[in-house]
Amino acid sequence: MTSHVKDRRQELLQAAARLFREKGFAKTTVRDISRAVGLQSGSLFHHFATKEDILYGLMVDVIELNTARLQRAFDEADSAASRVLALIRAELEAIHGETRDAMTVLVFEWRQLTEGRREDVLNLRDRYEALWLRALEGLAAEGRTAVESFTLRRLLVGAISWTVNWYKPTGSMDLDTLAEQVLTLALKNPEA
Amino acid sequence: MTSHVKDRRQELLQAAARLFREKGFAKTTVRDISRAVGLQSGSLFHHFATKEDILYGLMVDVIELNTARLQRAFDEADSAASRVLALIRAELEAIHGETRDAMTVLVFEWRQLTEGRREDVLNLRDRYEALWLRALEGLAAEGRTAVESFTLRRLLVGAISWTVNWYKPTGSMDLDTLAEQVLTLALKNPEA
Amino acid sequence: MTSHVKDRRQELLQAAARLFREKGFAKTTVRDISRAVGLQSGSLFHHFATKEDILYGLMVDVIELNTARLQRAFDEADSAASRVLALIRAELEAIHGETRDAMTVLVFEWRQLTEGRREDVLNLRDRYEALWLRALEGLAAEGRTAVESFTLRRLLVGAISWTVNWYKPTGSMDLDTLAEQVLTLALKNPEA
Amino acid sequence: MTSHVKDRRQELLQAAARLFREKGFAKTTVRDISRAVGLQSGSLFHHFATKEDILYGLMVDVIELNTARLQRAFDEADSAASRVLALIRAELEAIHGETRDAMTVLVFEWRQLTEGRREDVLNLRDRYEALWLRALEGLAAEGRTAVESFTLRRLLVGAISWTVNWYKPTGSMDLDTLAEQVLTLALKNPEA
DNA sequence: GATGAATGAGCCTTCATTCAT
DNA sequence: GATGAATGAAGGCTCATTCAT
Numbered sequence: 001m002t003s004h005v006k007d008r009r010q011e012l013l014q015a016a017a018r019l020f021r022e023k024g025f026a027k028t029t030v031r032d033i034s035r036a037v038g039l040q041s042g043s044l045f046h047h048f049a050t051k052e053d054i055l056y057g058l059m060v061d062v063i064e065l066n067t068a069r070l071q072r073a074f075d076e077a078d079s080a081a082s083r084v085l086a087l088i089r090a091e092l093e094a095i096h097g098e099t100r101d102a103m104t105v106l107v108f109e110w111r112q113l114t115e116g117r118r119e120d121v122l123n124l125r126d127r128y129e130a131l132w133l134r135a136l137e138g139l140a141a142e143g144r145t146a147v148e149s150f151t152l153r154r155l156l157v158g159a160i161s162w163t164v165n166w167y168k169p170t171g172s173m174d175l176d177t178l179a180e181q182v183l184t185l186a187l188k189n190p191e192a
Numbered sequence: 193m194t195s196h197v198k199d200r201r202q203e204l205l206q207a208a209a210r211l212f213r214e215k216g217f218a219k220t221t222v223r224d225i226s227r228a229v230g231l232q233s234g235s236l237f238h239h240f241a242t243k244e245d246i247l248y249g250l251m252v253d254v255i256e257l258n259t260a261r262l263q264r265a266f267d268e269a270d271s272a273a274s275r276v277l278a279l280i281r282a283e284l285e286a287i288h289g290e291t292r293d294a295m296t297v298l299v300f301e302w303r304q305l306t307e308g309r310r311e312d313v314l315n316l317r318d319r320y321e322a323l324w325l326r327a328l329e330g331l332a333a334e335g336r337t338a339v340e341s342f343t344l345r346r347l348l349v350g351a352i353s354w355t356v357n358w359y360k361p362t363g364s365m366d367l368d369t370l371a372e373q374v375l376t377l378a379l380k381n382p383e384a
Numbered sequence: 385m386t387s388h389v390k391d392r393r394q395e396l397l398q399a400a401a402r403l404f405r406e407k408g409f410a411k412t413t414v415r416d417i418s419r420a421v422g423l424q425s426g427s428l429f430h431h432f433a434t435k436e437d438i439l440y441g442l443m444v445d446v447i448e449l450n451t452a453r454l455q456r457a458f459d460e461a462d463s464a465a466s467r468v469l470a471l472i473r474a475e476l477e478a479i480h481g482e483t484r485d486a487m488t489v490l491v492f493e494w495r496q497l498t499e500g501r502r503e504d505v506l507n508l509r510d511r512y513e514a515l516w517l518r519a520l521e522g523l524a525a526e527g528r529t530a531v532e533s534f535t536l537r538r539l540l541v542g543a544i545s546w547t548v549n550w551y552k553p554t555g556s557m558d559l560d561t562l563a564e565q566v567l568t569l570a571l572k573n574p575e576a
Numbered sequence: 577m578t579s580h581v582k583d584r585r586q587e588l589l590q591a592a593a594r595l596f597r598e599k600g601f602a603k604t605t606v607r608d609i610s611r612a613v614g615l616q617s618g619s620l621f622h623h624f625a626t627k628e629d630i631l632y633g634l635m636v637d638v639i640e641l642n643t644a645r646l647q648r649a650f651d652e653a654d655s656a657a658s659r660v661l662a663l664i665r666a667e668l669e670a671i672h673g674e675t676r677d678a679m680t681v682l683v684f685e686w687r688q689l690t691e692g693r694r695e696d697v698l699n700l701r702d703r704y705e706a707l708w709l710r711a712l713e714g715l716a717a718e719g720r721t722a723v724e725s726f727t728l729r730r731l732l733v734g735a736i737s738w739t740v741n742w743y744k745p746t747g748s749m750d751l752d753t754l755a756e757q758v759l760t761l762a763l764k765n766p767e768a
Numbered sequence: 769g770a771t772g773a774a775t776g777a778g779c780c781t782t783c784a785t786t787c788a789t
Numbered sequence: 790g791a792t793g794a795a796t797g798a799a800g801g802c803t804c805a806t807t808c809a810t
Binding site: 408409410411492496530532538539541542546549550565568569570572573575 | 600601602603684688722723724727730731732733734736737738742743749754757758761762764765766767
Binding site: 024025026027108111146148151154155156159160162163165166167178181182185186188189190191 | 216217300303338343358359
């Protein structure tokens with residue numbers, strides 16, 4: 001694949017992500033996406049066979065990108081608590097940083113995928129979630145969590161994902177502070 | 193308004209809520225909804241002027257119903273902690289009990305509303321959220337929360353709403369236990 | 385089904401048959417058909433779910449109509465030769481009379497049907513062909529055919545169907561004369 | 577024109593003939609044809625300016641090829657009856673032998689040509705049909721046909737062309753036998 | 769209130785054809 | 790001659806909404 005082809009693909013995926021986040025998958029037309037990158041409607045066909053393929057493509061890309069990011073955060077930490085904090089921070093960054101559009105879409109438009117695709121995405125998230133579970137169990141082993149790890153992760157992913165609905169990185173609270181607040185929720189006795 | 197008219201309206205709203213949750217607002221057709229209550233497609237428009245009105249109608253109803261429920265939970269509690277627990281429990285019940293369909297729709301299809309309607313819904317939630325804030329501040333006054341109340345509420349609403357994606361009331365954890373786990377997140381020192 | 389609904393269906397089927405014959409199934413658009421009966425493009429949907437359904441519908445109708453006609457011709461004849469002549473005549477009438485459009489379409493656009501539909505049509509033709517075979521075997525029993533009945537029928541159906549490509553009922557040869565010529569082909573010794 | 581250029585042209589024509597027969601002209605895409613000979617879609621247009629040109633090209637080729645074949649059959653025969661038999665045999669071979677794909681397409685997709693092209697094809701067939709007419713009139717001169725030659729030819733071409741729909745050369749009847757059966761139809765008194 | 773045929777705008781997708789490389 | 794991305798006009802179909810009955 002030559003690089004300008006990859007570029008066009010990335011360009012489309014990014015434009016689509018933004019539109020899907022702003023208007024929703026259903027209300028975004030193929031023409032909207034084409035126009036956003038300066039193509040005619042039919043030309044999308046060379047890059048993605050269907051509109052759903054675009055949705056799927058951006059979900060896969062963002063999961064893979066952020067799994068790698070999470071893995072890095074996991075590897076670089078030197079204590080159980082700092083590891084969990086790093087994961088929280090990484091996830092918040094995914095949601096509010098460069099991959100924000102795609103992450104939002106992943107959360108809100110996941111149901112638009114057809115059955116099979118839905119499972120594929122779920123499977124891709126497994127490695128991602130496995131990292132989280134290991135990190136939380138490290139904290140649990142130190143007796144610092146008050147909730148069982150699996151449940152804790154589910155509650156945390158909710159709290160973190162939901163920030164998309166209210167948190168503005170440009171506001172008074174920076175991302176590091178927010179990450180610490182979330183960590184506080186996870187810890188049994190935060191001040192200890 | 194005679195009562196059988198109200199019934200028909202309720203019937204439509206419930207059928208729509210179920211369909212919107214299962215298939216999403218965009219993929220649910222007016223015909224789907226009509227068929228679900230034994231009407232022909234055109235007849236639905238004697239009850240709701242537009243498809244969006246149905247979405248809006250069920251959101252308003254479910255917010256009002258649950259605000260009343262929340263108010264009751266608030267009033268009946270006799271301590272700050274038991275009050276927060278009661279609110280958590282009430283919100284979880286809204287999400288997993290009889291109003292489950294409408295609540296899920298409220299969370300996931302909120303963006304489908306047009307601008308003005310979106311604000312209306314937001315305003316309706318104000319009273320609801322005010323109750324929450326008072327309850328959390330009661331707990332904060334006792335020095336038992338580790339996170340500032342507004343942020344805490346936002347994180348909790350995320351954690352609670354997200355349960356729609358993973359929690360099954362028929363599974364091994366009952367709703368009371370789940371509510372306690374959520375409370376644990378909110379408390380600074382759960383064992384105290 | 386009220387009668388004006390049936391009428392609209394018939395109207396559509398006839399308009400479609402004419403267009404399919406003139407332009408071919410593939411080159412006829414749903415909009416062409418709608419316009420021909422004074423409808424907007426989307427309104428076809430109330431009568432036929434897909435364009436193929438129209439094709440299938442008219443084929444089924446024309447087969448059933450002509451099977452009944454063939455049966456009548458079969459029943460009314462009083463000798464083996466006159467029976468075969470009557471069938472030839474009936475088939476020519478189907479091709480050049482009122483059902484001409486649909487018959488032509490049946491012959492030339494049969495391949496446009498999807499697999500399953502193709503079989504359905506074939507099955508419908510069975511009863512029709514069974515009549516033919518019985519009639520030809522009546523003639524064979526009298527020793528008046530020179531070719532085995534099954535093969536004879538296949539050759540005759542070709543000769544008859546092909547008339548669509550050259551015979552004009554308004555020309556110098558009338559349908560009865562043409563029918564006799566075809567019978568001549570089938571007979572071993574025409575003058576006997 | 578160098579010979580490998582001619583080869584590429586032939587290759588395309590044959591691939592197209594097969595596809596047109598199998599799927600129909602309308603449902604065969606330019607990409608299908610290109611792919612079948614290992615070209616990319618755009619490259620096909622170095623060989624044929626339009627998709628219709630391909631259809632026209634293969635029709636012209638097959639007519640010319642078979643006219644030559646018919647001429648040979650005509651020339652080699654030594655009696656009126658054997659001449660007609662030879663023509664039948666030659667036409668059946670065209671339909672069931674190597675030129676089968678193109679012949680089938682000639683019969684079934686003739687209407688897909690634009691007006692002018694349709695006439696051109698008709699004109700090409702004139703020489704072909706003239707041979708047939710002379711042969712049949714030879715037989716008529718001997719008093720052995722029961723139907724006037726022009727009509728007879730039209731009926732025979734139908735019977736023969738239609739074999740494409742039912743006759744399998746690999747079945748129990750070989751091509752010679754089939755040819756004889758067809759001749760039987762044409763003769764007034766076959767046993768004579 | 770109910771019906772359901774009709775509307776008509778719009779959607780996703782297809783595909784013959786062009787053209788810069 | 791070959792490539793393949795791009796074009797752009799259609800095409801089949803969907804569906805919220807209207808309205809005469």
